[in-house]
Amino acid sequence: MAVANYHVSLNGLSHVFSDGRPLEALRNITLGVPHRQFLSIIGPSGCGKSTLLRLIGGLLHPTSGTAEVDGAEPVRAQRTREVGYIFQDPALLPWRTVLGNIRLPLEIGSRSRRGAPGAEELLDLVGLSEFSGYYPHQLSGGMQQRVAIARGLVFDPSLLLMDEPFGALDEITRQAMRYELLRLWEAHGRRTVLFVTHSVAEAVTLSDRVVVLSGRPGSVRADIDIELARPRTEETERGRPFRDYADTLRGLLKEAGDGVA
Amino acid sequence: MALPSALRALPRSVAVYVLPPAIALAVILLFWEWYVGWRDISIIVVPPPSEVVERFFEDPGFFWRQGWYTFFEATLGLIAGTTFALAFAVLMSHSRPAERALFPLAIGIKVTPLVAVGPVLVIAMGFGTEPKVAMAALLCFFPTLVNAITGFRDVNAGSLEFMRSLHASPWQVFWKLRLPSALPYLFVALKITYPLALTGAVVAEWFVGNRGLGLVIYRANSNLDTPTLFAAVAVLALTGVMIYALVSLVERRVLFWHESVRSTE
Numbered sequence: 001m002a003v004a005n006y007h008v009s010l011n012g013l014s015h016v017f018s019d020g021r022p023l024e025a026l027r028n029i030t031l032g033v034p035h036r037q038f039l040s041i042i043g044p045s046g047c048g049k050s051t052l053l054r055l056i057g058g059l060l061h062p063t064s065g066t067a068e069v070d071g072a073e074p075v076r077a078q079r080t081r082e083v084g085y086i087f088q089d090p091a092l093l094p095w096r097t098v099l100g101n102i103r104l105p106l107e108i109g110s111r112s113r114r115g116a117p118g119a120e121e122l123l124d125l126v127g128l129s130e131f132s133g134y135y136p137h138q139l140s141g142g143m144q145q146r147v148a149i150a151r152g153l154v155f156d157p158s159l160l161l162m163d164e165p166f167g168a169l170d171e172i173t174r175q176a177m178r179y180e181l182l183r184l185w186e187a188h189g190r191r192t193v194l195f196v197t198h199s200v201a202e203a204v205t206l207s208d209r210v211v212v213l214s215g216r217p218g219s220v221r222a223d224i225d226i227e228l229a230r231p232r233t234e235e236t237e238r239g240r241p242f243r244d245y246a247d248t249l250r251g252l253l254k255e256a257g258d259g260v261a
Numbered sequence: 262m263a264l265p266s267a268l269r270a271l272p273r274s275v276a277v278y279v280l281p282p283a284i285a286l287a288v289i290l291l292f293w294e295w296y297v298g299w300r301d302i303s304i305i306v307v308p309p310p311s312e313v314v315e316r317f318f319e320d321p322g323f324f325w326r327q328g329w330y331t332f333f334e335a336t337l338g339l340i341a342g343t344t345f346a347l348a349f350a351v352l353m354s355h356s357r358p359a360e361r362a363l364f365p366l367a368i369g370i371k372v373t374p375l376v377a378v379g380p381v382l383v384i385a386m387g388f389g390t391e392p393k394v395a396m397a398a399l400l401c402f403f404p405t406l407v408n409a410i411t412g413f414r415d416v417n418a419g420s421l422e423f424m425r426s427l428h429a430s431p432w433q434v435f436w437k438l439r440l441p442s443a444l445p446y447l448f449v450a451l452k453i454t455y456p457l458a459l460t461g462a463v464v465a466e467w468f469v470g471n472r473g474l475g476l477v478i479y480r481a482n483s484n485l486d487t488p489t490l491f492a493a494v495a496v497l498a499l500t501g502v503m504i505y506a507l508v509s510l511v512e513r514r515v516l517f518w519h520e521s522v523r524s525t526e
Contacts, residue, residue: 059426078426079428081428083426085426087423089419091417091419091422091423092420093420093438093441095441104427108428135517135518136518
């Protein structure tokens with residue numbers, strides 16, 4: 001593997017949680033993610049998908065193996081704001097306006113990146129310009145998540161880690177958000193995205209490549225390239241190739257221990 | 262609920278917040294007035310409200326002035342006690358060893374009875390305003406401390422993780438996340454401690470004896486001047502109610518984002 005060329009490089013990555021009874025979350029993950037790839041990670045509940053993302057984002061230190069971002073420790077990427085993190089819970093600060101929330105990373109960072117989009121511009125990009133002065137409790141779940149996405153982009157990071165960002169939304173909103181995300185991704189120069197999801201359809205629609213993890217302890221069970229033309233639309237979802245991919249992935253998921261579509 | 266047209270003419274806030282307690286109070290006072298007369302209770306034991314009101318209006322300026330002194334001392338004490346409590350809370354919420362070391366001391370302060378502390382303070386600080394402020398401060402310390410520590414720790418886990426993902430320093434996390442998250446707790450503490458500070462100032466005045474409603478109460482008690490005693494207590498009670506209303510008002514504006522304030526009728 002030409003390790004130096006990968007944006008994210010995992011080598012024999014394993015993690016064991018040791019408060020109380022030892023819990024082996026991940027075992028021997030070896031994976032290379034090239035720049036600008038949209039990679040989805042799917043797997044049964046509890047297989048360590050979130051742990052994997054946390055290790056890559058520098059929020060956890062692996063018990064063995066390595067995780068590298070641009071050839072260095074994830075913490076370094078965190079420090080230089082190269083990584084944007086979007087969680088399932090938007091966790092907006094309720095005492096701040098929408099705009100205030102989007103600006104939060106800028107207040108914490110020591111410097112803003114040149115050419116990084118302004119907060120207002122990002123707000124416009126996610127279609128919420130009229131809501132800049134609103135407070136989180138006045139917004140729906142989908143809108144809050146859009147704010148969280150804008151917030152994750154404010155540093156213009158080259159790597160985005162998204163942990164089931166649409167998990168708490170209803171099916172219709174999820175669908176709409178899927179295409180919103182694709183639109184944003186295309187419009188903003190296709191940065192590298194690592195996307196954790198439970199939804200096979202979501203993974204196929206969004207990604208260039210899907211990795212299936214086995215049940216706990218999570219290890220790589222399958223690694224499939226999605227060769228569907230972009231831009232992808234609802235039309236794509238109705239086509240035969242899409243359904244084939246979805247069926248294959250669902251089959252792999254079932255084997256891995258969970259029947260969720 | 263259908264209201265008579267006269268009531269409907271009032272502004273809503275008066276009708277909802279002022280009228281019910283005012284009516285309840287009026288009922289109580291009427292009953293009191295009647296009962297004291299019916300049972301022929303001596304004015305020294307329990308004066309009827311009419312006597313108390315008469316005594317008050319003989320020299321309302323006197324009562325207000327003494328009330329102001331007490332209020333002033335209580336407020337200074339509140340500021341001092343709250344400041345110390347917050348400083349300790351910041352330390353203790355960030356360091357478990359510090360918490361373990363200092364918490365027993367805090368409980369010790371809490372448990373010591375006021376009446377024992379009063380003379381000690383006067384001996385230490387003399388016969389001025391200082392011991393009264395100190396007494397009020399001591400009373401405010403523990404509730405604020407406990408609420409602040411809990412408040413600083415009770416942050417949304419998702420928000421905390423988000424800030425960590427941005428490589429935020431502990432100071433940034435405190436200032437931008439922990440402190441605002443703690444505000445609901447701090448207001449709860451304030452609703453408890455401000456009236457407590459008032460009580461503390463009054464008790465301290467018994468020992469210092471130079472001015473304030475506490476002194477008025479003490480002297481009236483010695484002279485068996487019960488109407489004055491009751492008048493002073495009434496002014497004290499009114500001050501307490503006004504303080505509480507003020508804190509609630511500020512709370513509603515500052516905590517506009519919090520469920521506790523939003524989910525009112």
